[in-house]
Amino acid sequence: MLPTATTIAELYSSALEFTAPARQLILDKFGAFSNGGGRAGVTLKADASVVTEVDLAAETLLRQLISARYPTHGVIGEEFPPLNKQADFQWILDPIDGTNNFAHGVPTFGIIIGVHFRGEPLVGVIDHPALDLRYSGARGMGAFCNDTRLAIVDAESLTPQEIVCLGVRSNFVGSGDEQRFDDFMKFHANCRIYYDCFGLTRAIHGQVGAQVTFNLNLWDVSACQVLVEEAGGMYRSLGTRQVGDKTMYHIAMGKPGIVREILPYFE
C-alpha cells in the first residue's frame, strides 16, 4: 500500500520548501567564485575544497530540515552516512549534481531530491539554481517546470532531428560500456552531452527524445522516475552494477517511442 494522496502532497510540499534555502545557499557560494551569481563574470575554477564545502553545507542544511520535520524518516546522501536505514520513507539527496560543471561555473548543475516509500518513488525535485528552473512532481499529481505542468509529446521514431542526451563518456567507461557509447554516437550523430542533470530535465521536459546514462549513484536517479512518468514519459532501468557495497544504476528515460527504439543499443 502506498501512502495516501494527502501524505504524498504533504511530502511534496515539504520537498519544495526544503529546496528553496538549499538553492539560495548554493547560489551564494557559486556567486562567490564565479563573480555574479552564476550568471555572469570572471569564472575562476573552484578548487576541490570549495566544492566539497558547498556540497557539505547544502547537504547538511537539507538533512537538518528533513530530520526536524520527519525525525523517523531515512536520509541517503552523497556526503554523509545513511540515517534511519530501515525506515519506510527515504529522502535521497544530491545537493550538487554536476560538481564538475559547478566547479567550472557552467550553470547547468542542479539539486536532486527524491522521496521514496519502501523503494517506490513518490516525490522528485531537480532544481537548477543558476538557471532559475525547478522541476518537481509527485505520484498522481503531475510534474512541473516552475509552475507549469509538463506533458511529454511522444515521437514515433528516432528521426535525425530528434535529440538524444548521453552521459559523459567517462561514465560509460566505468563499467566497460564505452563501446555502447561509441556505437550509439555513430548510429545517431545528433547527441548532446550535458553531463549533469540538465540532460535529465531536458528529457523530463520532453525537449529531447531520450537521456541515457550509465553508472549513476542512487541519489542521481532518485527523482527521475516519478518526474518523467508524471510528465507522460517512460523510465527504464538498463541494469545495475555492484561496486563494493554501492549499486550503480544505468537508465534510459524520455519519450516512450524513442526509449523503446534505442533500448537495444544499451541493454
Add this chain to the structure above:
Amino acid sequence: MLPTATTIAELYSSALEFTAPARQLILDKFGAFSNGGGRAGVTLKADASVVTEVDLAAETLLRQLISARYPTHGVIGEEFPPLNKQADFQWILDPIDGTNNFAHGVPTFGIIIGVHFRGEPLVGVIDHPALDLRYSGARGMGAFCNDTRLAIVDAESLTPQEIVCLGVRSNFVGSGDEQRFDDFMKFHANCRIYYDCFGLTRAIHGQVGAQVTFNLNLWDVSACQVLVEEAGGMYRSLGTRQVGDKTMYHIAMGKPGIVREILPYFE
C-alpha cells in the same frame, strides 16, 4: 588601418541596441510553442515552417535596423542574399544559432551578430534569449557577460577535470573528420556536446578549457574571435572547406594552454 575606437564603440552600441528587439521577437515565438517563454511548460516541437518563420522574422528585423542606420554597410545572414558585398563594414548574422535545439524547446540557442571591417572582427554579440545571458565585446574594449567583464583564467594542461566542448558529431561527419571526433572523445572522456552557441559562450566565459567545432558557417563564427580574444582567450582556425561557393570553418577556442595542447588532434 582599423576604424577609430569611437567608431568601434558606436558600432558596439548599435549591435547591442539591435539585439534587444530581436531577443524579444524570438522569445515571444519560442514561448508560443513551448508554453511559457522558453522557461517552462509543455514543449511541442516546433515544425520546420515555424522555425523558418521565426528565423526569417528575426533576420528581417535585424537587417532593417542595420540598414536604416548604416545603409552603406554590408549584411550577410543565413536567410537572405548578401547586401553590399563590397562594403568595408559587414554585419554577419545568425538570428537563431541552434535551430534544432530551438525547435525542441532546449533553451541554449542564441542570436549571433558579428561586425567585421575588411575581414577583421570588431564587434561580437552572442545572446541567449531564453537564458537571459548576453555575451558581447568589441576590439580593445573587453568582453562581457551581461554587464560583467570577462577574464579567462588560463590552464597549463588538460587535466581529466577540464571540460572540452565539441560540436555535434554530425558536424564532423560533414567533412569526413569524424575520426578526429571519435579519437578525441576516447582521449578525453570529459567532453560536452551542446551543439549550439552555448558551447562557444562557455569557452568565452572561461568555464571550459576549449570548444572545437568543424564545418560552421561564417555567421556561426562571426562573433567568436573578438569575444574570446577580448576575454583573454585564444582563437585558432583549423582550416576551411569549400562547399560550392560556401566556405565552412573549423575552429578551436578557449584557454590558450588547452587550445595549444589539443590542436594536434584536430589539425
